[in-house]
Amino acid sequence: MEVVQSHRKSSSNNVIVSILPLYRSAPPLEVRLEDFEFFAIDRLRVLKGISDGLCRGKKPEEMEKLVLDLWKANMRHPQAVEEVNKDIISHFVLRLVYCRTEELRKWFLSMETTLFRHRFRRGSSEAQRALMSEFKLPYKAVSNAEFESLKDKLGQVARSMGQTLAAADAIFYKVPFEEVPDLVAGRRVFIHKGHAYVAINQVVSLVVTQFRSYLSKALILTNRKWTSTIREQEKDRLTPIVEALCTSYLGPDYSQQQEFGEISIKDIDQVAKTSFPLCMRHLFEKVKEDHHLKHGGRMQLGLFLKGVGLKLDDALAFWKAEFAPKVSAERFDKEYAYNIRHNYGREGKRTDYTPYSCQKIISVTPGIGDHHGCPYRHFSEENLRAALVRMGVSSRAVEDVMDKVHNRHYQLACTLTFEAVHGSSCDAGINHPNQYFIDSQRVLQSKNGSVA
Amino acid sequence: MTKEEADNGRDDMVIDVPGQANAVPDGFNANYLRIYYGKLFPHADMFKWMSYGNDGKHPGCDKSYFGRREFSFTLENDIYIRFQSFNSVTELENSIKEKCPFKIDIGPVYSVDPAKRHAYAQSGDNVFTPVERELVFDIDISDYDDVRYCCTGADVCLECWPLMTIAIKVIDTSLRDDFGFNHILWVYSGRRGVHCWVCDGKARRLTNEQRAAIADYFHVYKGNENSQKKISLPGLVLHPFLARSYTEVLKGFFEAKLLPNQNLLASEERYEKILEMIPDASVASELRRRWQENKRASMSKDDINIVRWEQLKSILQSGKQKMQGLRRCVEEIVFSYTYPRLDMEVSRHMNHLLKAPFCVHPKTGRVCVPIDPNNCDEFDPTTVPTLSQLLEEQNRGGLRQDAENEWDRTSLGESVAFFRTSFLQPLLKSCKEEIENSYNAKLQQSKNDLSW
Numbered sequence: 001m002e003v004v005q006s007h008r009k010s011s012s013n014n015v016i017v018s019i020l021p022l023y024r025s026a027p028p029l030e031v032r033l034e035d036f037e038f039f040a041i042d043r044l045r046v047l048k049g050i051s052d053g054l055c056r057g058k059k060p061e062e063m064e065k066l067v068l069d070l071w072k073a074n075m076r077h078p079q080a081v082e083e084v085n086k087d088i089i090s091h092f093v094l095r096l097v098y099c100r101t102e103e104l105r106k107w108f109l110s111m112e113t114t115l116f117r118h119r120f121r122r123g124s125s126e127a128q129r130a131l132m133s134e135f136k137l138p139y140k141a142v143s144n145a146e147f148e149s150l151k152d153k154l155g156q157v158a159r160s161m162g163q164t165l166a167a168a169d170a171i172f173y174k175v176p177f178e179e180v181p182d183l184v185a186g187r188r189v190f191i192h193k194g195h196a197y198v199a200i201n202q203v204v205s206l207v208v209t210q211f212r213s214y215l216s217k218a219l220i221l222t223n224r225k226w227t228s229t230i231r232e233q234e235k236d237r238l239t240p241i242v243e244a245l246c247t248s249y250l251g252p253d254y255s256q257q258q259e260f261g262e263i264s265i266k267d268i269d270q271v272a273k274t275s276f277p278l279c280m281r282h283l284f285e286k287v288k289e290d291h292h293l294k295h296g297g298r299m300q301l302g303l304f305l306k307g308v309g310l311k312l313d314d315a316l317a318f319w320k321a322e323f324a325p326k327v328s329a330e331r332f333d334k335e336y337a338y339n340i341r342h343n344y345g346r347e348g349k350r351t352d353y354t355p356y357s358c359q360k361i362i363s364v365t366p367g368i369g370d371h372h373g374c375p376y377r378h379f380s381e382e383n384l385r386a387a388l389v390r391m392g393v394s395s396r397a398v399e400d401v402m403d404k405v406h407n408r409h410y411q412l413a414c415t416l417t418f419e420a421v422h423g424s425s426c427d428a429g430i431n432h433p434n435q436y437f438i439d440s441q442r443v444l445q446s447k448n449g450s451v452a
Numbered sequence: 453m454t455k456e457e458a459d460n461g462r463d464d465m466v467i468d469v470p471g472q473a474n475a476v477p478d479g480f481n482a483n484y485l486r487i488y489y490g491k492l493f494p495h496a497d498m499f500k501w502m503s504y505g506n507d508g509k510h511p512g513c514d515k516s517y518f519g520r521r522e523f524s525f526t527l528e529n530d531i532y533i534r535f536q537s538f539n540s541v542t543e544l545e546n547s548i549k550e551k552c553p554f555k556i557d558i559g560p561v562y563s564v565d566p567a568k569r570h571a572y573a574q575s576g577d578n579v580f581t582p583v584e585r586e587l588v589f590d591i592d593i594s595d596y597d598d599v600r601y602c603c604t605g606a607d608v609c610l611e612c613w614p615l616m617t618i619a620i621k622v623i624d625t626s627l628r629d630d631f632g633f634n635h636i637l638w639v640y641s642g643r644r645g646v647h648c649w650v651c652d653g654k655a656r657r658l659t660n661e662q663r664a665a666i667a668d669y670f671h672v673y674k675g676n677e678n679s680q681k682k683i684s685l686p687g688l689v690l691h692p693f694l695a696r697s698y699t700e701v702l703k704g705f706f707e708a709k710l711l712p713n714q715n716l717l718a719s720e721e722r723y724e725k726i727l728e729m730i731p732d733a734s735v736a737s738e739l740r741r742r743w744q745e746n747k748r749a750s751m752s753k754d755d756i757n758i759v760r761w762e763q764l765k766s767i768l769q770s771g772k773q774k775m776q777g778l779r780r781c782v783e784e785i786v787f788s789y790t791y792p793r794l795d796m797e798v799s800r801h802m803n804h805l806l807k808a809p810f811c812v813h814p815k816t817g818r819v820c821v822p823i824d825p826n827n828c829d830e831f832d833p834t835t836v837p838t839l840s841q842l843l844e845e846q847n848r849g850g851l852r853q854d855a856e857n858e859w860d861r862t863s864l865g866e867s868v869a870f871f872r873t874s875f876l877q878p879l880l881k882s883c884k885e886e887i888e889n890s891y892n893a894k895l896q897q898s899k900n901d902l903s904w
Contacts, residue, residue, distance in 0.1 A: 161687060187693065
């Protein structure tokens with residue numbers, strides 16, 4: 001794939017014209033430098049959206065809809081050929097971005113596989129068959145005659161799994177049993193003389209497994225190429241773009257509070273203990289303790305609370321009450337209220353400020369008397385350990401977190417903390433304090449039995 | 453007898469026992485073994501088997517194949533030596549005769565000669581790795597101790613041995629009909645179980661994952677002494693494999709043999725174990741009540757176990773039972789008593805070593821002879837030839853020079869003949885075909901490559 005800086009349109013020769021590309025090899029296309037970045041960002045929105053959906057525990061049907069909506073919103077193009085080009089180019093650019101560490105590879109592999117799975121499921125059966133033959137999967141469609149003779153047994157297998165053999169499912173593929181070990185292991189297929197008879201919905205998982213395995217290997221190779229040649233060669237052109245892409249925050253901005261509606265003042269104390277990330281917990285504790293916060297802290301915590309669902313009136317009441325021992329009501333109204341109203345978009349140019357993402361928080365350096373910023377980055381080891389223990393993190397988990405901190409993976413440290421405190425995993429990682437809050441509330445609500 | 457005398461007289465040793473010229477006292481020791489390995493152990497047949505047709509006669513043969521196979525020997529005093537390999541039948545034979553192992557195990561065929569493995573480990577690319585290994589199964593009757601009352605642990609008798617017989621039937625049928633394997637050798641383990649060697653090329657080349665899948669396919673009994681319900685058969689109907697096993701083997705055996713022979717319902721202690729498996733307490737109580745009432749009453753001449761089993765079946769299978777768990781309860785009881793209990797670990801990994809056929813079991817002196825799966829009902833573990841018995845037979849045979857094989861003078865002859873005709877010859881024929889086809893295909897391929 002050639003990246004050019006001119007404004008020539010990308011040529012459409014030699015394009016793989018299957019609807020769902022397999023990304024087997026970098027296509028011989030010319031890409032404009034701007035497109036290089038923009039295509040990747042659009043695809044990244046799709047992948048991060050998928051990540052978000054998975055993190056929230058969406059069911060498969062919901063995920064399928066989400067994937068298609070995300071694709072439509074970000075990757076569609078009126079001309080099919082252009083859409084395919086964008087699809088392929090963006091995938092390969094992101095390979096460069098996400099091949100560079102084990103964690104990045106794992107994330108990218110997981111999201112791309114999910115994306116592929118849902119797009120494959122929605123494809124027509126001809127498209128599906130075409131893809132299966134591209135993977136060189138030795139699947140043969142079962143003839144009608146053979147199906148008739150095996151119908152009873154196939155029906156038995158289906159019923160043994162609590163399913164039925166609908167007429168629509170009467171598409172079966174015959175494949176050597178070694179190709180489908182998972183299905184054999186679970187006795188989810190009928191096997192006869194070494195052949196397994198696989199139903200169409202089972203075929204999806206098999207194709208996806210192939211896709212995943214191929215991409216996994218490809219990412220390792222890409223990483224080698226990147227480290228050995230590309231990064232150096234492209235250090236003035238593509239490398240800065242690639243390195244910036246992975247850290248850019250593209251997720252929801254939490255400026256509108258979402259499903260958890262409103263939080264009132266009386267709720268804050270409780271949720272602070274259970275669902276605030278460490279950075280906000282610290283600020284909150286300090287406000288309670290010192291009855292004051294400097295500007296950076298007020299911004300970081302204040303906007304966070306807005307994202308959590310604290311209404312303007314409640315916010316004003318909250319800060320006023322907390323500052324009361326040190327700041328009189330009139331002084332508060334004069335010096336602090338305006339800024340709070342400003343944050344909520346009620347003053348000045350009426351920008352509805354968005355709560356800070358992890359990236360932003362990590363990048364600031366708190367000064368003397370400040371308590372904002374990312375504690376994983378700025379706390380001393382001793383203080384950080386103590387804070388984690390107070391949050392209820394087990395000593396073994398504390399070690400894991402500290403390990404991440406030493407390697408300067410602050411967001412991963414926060415993710416591990418989340419996982420330790422809640423006892424559930426967060427595959428997509430923490431990118432935003434409000435995401436931490438929402439995920440936490442979700443986990444807690446599901447534990448309490450109420451439907452999230 | 454001094455060692456000198458033993459050495460000198462080794463080839464034609466006749467063990468002198470006062471009173472009986474040919475009698476050989478029972479036992480297992482190095483002297484006996486020496487004669488056994490000297491005259492009776494079928495070295496050449498084992499070599500032919502392990503060569504899988506690579507005898508050098510066809511240009512397509514892999515001359516390194518036999519040399520890459522691992523053997524391990526357990527010597528007297530429990531000295532265990534691994535990674536033994538041999539390049540010819542002579543080397544194999546001489547080593548066995550010289551070392552006189554109390555047990556010989558067969559491992560996988562590696563990528564390189566095991567003796568040279570250290571040379572390859574350095575390169576870091578894991579070049580020393582198993583590449584072929586038979587698919588093997590190990591069934592041990594001590595795993596059935598909770599369902600047999602006649603023996604425990606290492607003991608076996610004609611009452612409980614049939615549990616092994618039906619295990620052979622279930623697994624053998626499935627290996628052939630479901631998985632399409634043809635070259636299967638069943639071997640008596642010498643004391644309390646059976647081993648199965650599946651030797652088709654396809655089987656030898658299975659990966660660990662595929663082996664685990666097959667083991668899981670067979671995995672139905674999931675119990676240990678702590679779990680109450682060890683068999684769970686959910687679903688409206690049984691998978692065809694389970695259904696066939698039930699109707700063709702397990703049901704008949706349970707009702708006609710195991711139930712009456714082991715008196716599974718005759719006493720309170722024993723029938724409680726079965727009542728425990730009924731998920732509906734009221735049904736269990738009803739049966740308990742009936743059986744307690746009838747304890748003293750004179751029964752009809754029908755076996756009490758069978759009468760009670762019929763009562764149990766009629767309650768559980770009557771149309772009145774709506775409860776989900778009861779639908780399959782009868783099958784679950786039968787399965788939990790009779791379904792094969794495989795040692796999963798043995799089958800899962802290519803590098804698992806398994807005792808070679810025709811070894812002698814140190815604790816019983818019995819030879820590990822093949823079992824004919826088509827006639828496994830006839831197999832009697834209590835009449836399997838022992839080492840001392842064979843030596844005695846061999847003595848009686850005199851020093852005839854004309855017998856082609858020593859073992860033909862003994863009971864072992866039958867076993868070796870069976871091994872050859874039912875297993876080895878068809879296997880080698882198939883291997884030769886495979887070698888030829890593969891060779892011709894390669895020739896064709898290179899012709900195609902050359903032609904433009």
